[in-house]
Amino acid sequence: MGRSQQSFNKKEIEKKKRKKKLDKEKKREERQSGSEKGKSLDDMIAYVDEHGNITDTPPDPEERKKNEIELDDIMINVPKKEELEEVSKVRLGTVTFFNDSKGYGFIKDLNTKESIFVHVNGLIDPVKEGNKVSFETEKGHKGLNAIKVKLAD
Numbered sequence: 750m751g752r753s754q755q756s757f758n759k760k761e762i763e764k765k766k767r768k769k770k771l772d773k774e775k776k777r778e779e780r781q782s783g784s785e786k787g788k789s790l791d792d793m794i795a796y797v798d799e800h801g802n803i804t805d806t807p808p809d810p811e812e813r814k815k816n817e818i819e820l821d822d823i824m825i826n827v828p829k830k831e832e833l834e835e836v837s838k839v840r841l842g843t844v845t846f847f848n849d850s851k852g853y854g855f856i857k858d859l860n861t862k863e864s865i866f867v868h869v870n871g872l873i874d875p876v877k878e879g880n881k882v883s884f885e886t887e888k889g890h891k892g893l894n895a896i897k898v899k900l901a902d
Contacts, residue, residue, distance in 0.1 A: 841901060844880045856882060856895050867895040874899045 795803050840858055842865070847854030852869035854876070865886060867876075871894065876882060881901040886893045 839883050839885060841881065841883055842895075844876050844878050844882060847876055847878055854878075856884060856898070863893075865893045865895045866891070867898055871896040872898045876900065 795805060796807055797803055798808060840860065842856040842858045844867075845855050845857045845864065847867070854867050855864045856867050857864055865884075866889065867884070871884075874882075876898065882898050883901045884895040884898040887896050888894075
């Protein structure tokens with residue numbers, strides 16, 4: 750009679766287990782040989798040169814260039830933003846739209862051709878569409894707002 754199928758499977762399973770065990774031992778030996786545990790401190794130190802490159806050789810103190818730095822050039826904190834005086838420049842424009850009931854409108858600047866929002870609170874003189882006006886601008890939530898709007902002479 751022939752051998753049973755079960756004994757063949759058992760041999761194959763044992764072969765696979767032995768092979769797996771040998772592979773595991775090889776990997777462990779490779780890890781131990783490549784390990785950095787046995788290295789000295791000098792082998793693990795890295796140096797950075799003046800250009801930011803990492804090297805394993807220490808810098809030569811004789812070759813080192815010393816840069817002279819002025820004491821005034823050193824900033825310890827963030828410099829304060831200098832207060833810029835806003836030049837209140839009077840601009841000229843034409844009222845392109847103004848709604849009296851809602852109290853707002855737009856002025857077209859004659860130089861830049863941009864449309865600038867104007868509110869009734871920014872008016873000095875009452876205005877209508879088509880009037881030539883002089884005004885100043887200020888930065889609002891959605892862009893420039895015209896203030897101190899008065900009829901041009």
